[in-house]
Amino acid sequence: KAGVTQTPRYLIKTRGQQVTLSCSPISGHRSVSWYQQTPGQGLQFLFEYFSETQRNKGNFPGRFSGRQFSNSRSEMNVSTLELGDSALYLCASKGSLNTEAFFGQGTRLTVV
Amino acid sequence: DQQVKQNSPSLSVQEGRISILNCDYTNSMFDYFLWYKKYPAEGPTFLISISSIKDKNEDGRFTVFLNKSAKHLSLHIVPSQPGDSAVYFCAADLRTQGGSEKLVFGKGTKLTVNP
Numbered sequence: 001k002a003g004v005t006q007t008p009r010y011l012i013k014t015r016g017q018q019v020t021l022s023c024s025p026i027s028g029h030r031s032v033s034w035y036q037q038t039p040g041q042g043l044q045f046l047f048e049y050f051s052e053t054q055r056n057k058g059n060f061p062g063r064f065s066g067r068q069f070s071n072s073r074s075e076m077n078v079s080t081l082e083l084g085d086s087a088l089y090l091c092a093s094k095g096s097l098n099t100e101a102f103f104g105q106g107t108r109l110t111v112v
Numbered sequence: 113d114q115q116v117k118q119n120s121p122s123l124s125v126q127e128g129r130i131s132i133l134n135c136d137y138t139n140s141m142f143d144y145f146l147w148y149k150k151y152p153a154e155g156p157t158f159l160i161s162i163s164s165i166k167d168k169n170e171d172g173r174f175t176v177f178l179n180k181s182a183k184h185l186s187l188h189i190v191p192s193q194p195g196d197s198a199v200y201f202c203a204a205d206l207r208t209q210g211g212s213e214k215l216v217f218g219k220g221t222k223l224t225v226n227p
Contacts, residue, residue, distance in 0.1 A: 004155070006155075033214065033215075035215075035217075041219075042201075042217055042218065042219035042220060043156075043201060043203075043215075043217035044217075045214040045215065045216070048214060056214050058214065090155050090156070092155075092215075100146060100158040100161060101158070101215060102158065103148075103155030103156045103157070104155050105153070105154050105155045106154075106155050108153075
């Protein structure tokens with residue numbers, strides 16, 4: 001069974017640009033969550049999607065958005081990039097409410 | 113406001129000895145706790161979990177202890193092996209019936225097991 005797949009693995013963008021990251025969950029998993037990992041703040045929850053609906057949202061500005069497709073694949077978008085958005089963005093999928101989240105390898109975003 | 117705290121950024125132990133990683137939380141509503149292990153350039157890998165109705169869960173060399181009154185949990189690794197060297201994250205979850213949940217993570221403890 002394939003794991004959680006995130007693309008691209010690495011990305012370099014310029015301040016002010018926008019970026020879209022992609023996540024394919026484990027087959028059959030309908031919940032997809034996104035996390036941001038930075039050295040100073042650790043792993044922070046961005047949002048969670050289930051059946052194409054955002055169920056939960058963390059404390060991030062509106063520049064961070066996401067969506068989920070009918071096949072459970074998810075994308076997150078960051079607009080008007082800032083230097084502080086440089087981070088490892090992790091996607092996790094879950095099969096049901098009371099199971100563990102499985103993480104992808106992440107997308108390393110560098111904003112210059 | 114950091115709801116999950118791992119106060120030791122790093123820990124170094126000798127191979128074969130016990131590793132004890134600690135985690136404290138402030139929100140008494142958390143009802144499920146997890147430990148993840150992370151190698152550089154990889155995503156976190158689930159290690160072991162415990163429900164708030166238990167005080168201990170064991171899986172091979174890994175045991176998690178939960179002290180609800182102290183809002184404290186710990187991960188014991190016995191015996192420690194060099195391959196255990198990684199960053200360990202403690203996470204807390206609110207598994208409310210019928211609702212969604214998000215993981216709240218500590219900032220991690222880097223474990224180094226020396227041969």
